[in-house]
Amino acid sequence: MSRIVPFIVISLLFCSCIPLRVAPNIDDYKITQGKKFRKGLPKREMFIFEDPKDADQFYHYVNTKFALNDENVYDDIPFEIAGQQYFFSFYEVEIPTKTINLIPLVIDGLLNSADMDPILEDAHSSRIGNWYIAIESYADFDRDCLQENSLSREAVLKYLRSIKQEYLSTHNYNEVVFKN
Numbered sequence: 258m259s260r261i262v263p264f265i266v267i268s269l270l271f272c273s274c275i276p277l278r279v280a281p282n283i284d285d286y287k288i289t290q291g292k293k294f295r296k297g298l299p300k301r302e303m304f305i306f307e308d309p310k311d312a313d314q315f316y317h318y319v320n321t322k323f324a325l326n327d328e329n330v331y332d333d334i335p336f337e338i339a340g341q342q343y344f345f346s347f348y349e350v351e352i353p354t355k356t357i358n359l360i361p362l363v364i365d366g367l368l369n370s371a372d373m374d375p376i377l378e379d380a381h382s383s384r385i386g387n388w389y390i391a392i393e394s395y396a397d398f399d400r401d402c403l404q405e406n407s408l409s410r411e412a413v414l415k416y417l418r419s420i421k422q423e424y425l426s427t428h429n430y431n432e433v434v435f436k437n
Contacts, residue, residue, distance in 0.1 A: 280352040280387035283307050286421060288403055288414075291391055295350050301393045302403035304417045308349065308388040309425070315349060315390050318424045338412045343402060345417070348391045390424075392417055 281287075281294075286306040291298030294305055308315060320330045332346045394402040394413045402413040 304392040
């Protein structure tokens with residue numbers, strides 16, 4: 258019995274993948290400082306949600322909804338709440354889940370020690386990309402509308418939640434033009 262336990266432990270070790278980085282799982286949305294979520298984002302508070310659609314789909318949605326004609330689609334997109342002018346900017350962000358696969362690493366190590374070329378180099382690590390949309394909002398009278406002490410936080414959050422819901426439920430973005 259004492260010989261079986263190390264064998265089982267070693268077998269489980271070699272059959273597993275070791276995660277190096279795990280992408281966050283966001284159920285609905287998350288409000289957090291952009292720089293804390295992903296390096297390269299602004300320090301402002303951001304409305305972040307997972308994007309299950311293909312790349313650039315949010316760009317096309319915003320471009321169509323706000324009739325931007327492919328000009329300044331990422332920055333300073335104007336919207337209005339209760340007669341007040343606000344703006345938002347968005348970022349499409351990828352955070353991959355990265356793992357090391359031990360079995361291909363060991364097999365290639367054994368082949369290398371036998372003076373043979375490795376055959377599983379591409380399988381040493383794997384990446385699965387998770388995409389997110391990060392939105393910041395601001396106004397002439399408020400630098401960061403999503404900060405906790407911002408007076409317009411709740412109204413802007415309600416608007417951003419409706420934008421998110423409309424984006425995720427719409428497949429043909431020309432429909433959005435007719436809804437407005």
